Amino acid sequence: MQIEYISAFDVVVGVLWRFWPVWVALVLLMGASFTYKKKLGLYGQLFDSGVGIAGVGICLFWLFTAIFASTISPFDPLAQVSIMKDALPGAVEPTTKLIYYFGGDKLARDVFSRMVYGSQIVLIIAPAATGFALMVGITLGLPAGYYGGKIDTILSFLANLVLAFPVILLFYLLVTPGIMDTPIPYAMAGLFFLFPIIFFSVLFWTRFKNRPDRLYILLGLTLVIGGWIYVGLVFDKDPLRIVHIDPNQLNIFVAVVFASSPGVFRIVRGLTMDIKTRDYVAAAQTRGESPWYIMLWEILPNARGPLIVDACLRIGYTTILLGTLGYFGLGLAPESPDWGTAIKDASRLLRSFIHPALPPTIALMSFVLGLNLLADSLREQSMKD
């Protein structure tokens, strides 16, 4: 059977048209942000520079793509339509008359739909892993910088130990099918996922310990929600069956958190050492505040600027790491639509077909670029103050 093709112009128009929910959401949100930018603080200031607008725009574009993935993509990312094997961009699928906008890959799946669904995987794992790495880094970095001494020596030694591992070696050791038979990933998950609960409990305890009415509500909420997610993620025993993660995804998640939390630790430690010499810290010490109150409510808020910038860069870096994992076929399922796996599959066949390779590469690059632009403009804005 002969496959029909549509013209290049139709492909461009068609792709832009498929993204319609994204454009609508983008226009609404960007318009609203632009109108009220004076009232929006740091986020509003981003709209003062071209770089900032570009950064926010690209990041939001991929965010909305991930949210509306099922509406945007014409096909199921795993569905194989055998006649469309290695079809060129713009091929019309004979039965449904829908179009393979970016062609088909070697397993006859729609490259466009896979790219769109790939954004979901990246936008769930990368920010979440960065969030956990931030929690671990902050909870350990604050006391290391504030107390110094033995705690600092030990924690810094451990952080340098992890940082001295080349990332790729770490992944080859930690993300293997064999390691999931051992308790190591679960033990590490159990350790890392404890940090957010500790962090928020201490945060509320130090602030409200003299106001039991607020304290008990906040602590109770932290422990219930945190404990529920903890049980779901680490033991996969969520009683309500809502929180669930595949063992191999947990493995990746833990490895990524493990690889990036020492970096956060170093930054937080450095910032704490700098800020603890300020007058307001001395004032709090004179008032008799507890060390953890000073760390969490005096030092941490004043370190937020560099931390936000670092978080943006780090999400981008985590995206690159996920791509690396996919590229080496570590952890993620072989048919998973994430960008790294797609790049790996396509780059083996570059000599014969180039069209399956370009969409995931450009997607990954543009998302990381957006995050870097965002971080750059955040840095510029926070330096102005």
Add this chain to the structure above:
Amino acid sequence: MLSFILRRLGTMALTMLCLTLIVFFLINLNPNLKKLAISQTEMHTSAEQLEDWLVNHGYRQNFFARYGQWLGLLPKQPATDPATGKPMQRFSFCNDPTEPTFSGVLQGDFGCSTKFKTTVASKLFPALGATGLLMFWVLAVMVPISLLIGILAGMREGSRTDRTLSVASIASTATPEYVSGVIFTVIFASWLGWLNGSAASASQGLTFYNFTLPVMTLAIYGTGYIARMTRASMVEVMTQQYIRTARLKGLSFGSVVVKHALRNALIAPFTVIMLQFPWLLTGVVIVEVMFRYQGFGYTLVEAAGNNDIDLLLGCSLVSVFIVLITQLISDVGYAFLNPRIRVQ
């Protein structure tokens, strides 16, 4: 200064000991050993035979005893012939001794590669040489270009050159090797046909045709980062009092930049370039796999994929050593270059 270096070397040795212990532990996890036994014995062996093979070849000894043997603190035991009960070579292709000998890393014996059927040293060191060549060309391309971009951008902060070059360097830091590699291959190998998309032939002889793509791919990710650090350092130097004085006494802008600003602005990038090595190592692995260049990264992937315990340990040792030694050089070099910093 000497005591500082000595103390750092001590920490380095401790770090390497801890890291090799961790790597040793992770490689020798039971599932990995099982896979090794399956790949080393004939097809369709029963579970007991696999277990026998592991016991025979000493993989079931106490963990710390095995680590000591690998280090060279304890004598390495030969395997026992299951038929006769006499000692035999563990791996005949490595010419292992038949009596217990002290032969570990400390004695210069890195062990035996089960995948390549040869000693680790004879596989690892040629591969390192090949990667060294790649690294040399990458640095030769990356360092001058990134310093030039950084200086041009930081010379006049906020100018149009600065904006353009800054966005370009941000874009380059957003392109990991597996992305730029694919894009460059598509452009230069598939469309234009100027360059070779595979560097497999580079082992026989380097040519512009087969080696440009790997070098370009590896250089581009680091370039942006070094350029941005250079720019930041240059911007800071250009606001200093002595630059203003030099301008006010009537020197031309060009000569102020070259004679007064440049030397001070290059201190920070030196550290950054040195600390790029851990990143370059990951890049080397990706690029060597992508372009099929038989170097260190390729060896590491082969070793990891085939549970080649000794080879992977050797690779980890080398890469951890490179990371730590570059950190040391960057610290010492920084103290030398910057007269304001004196190490206690």
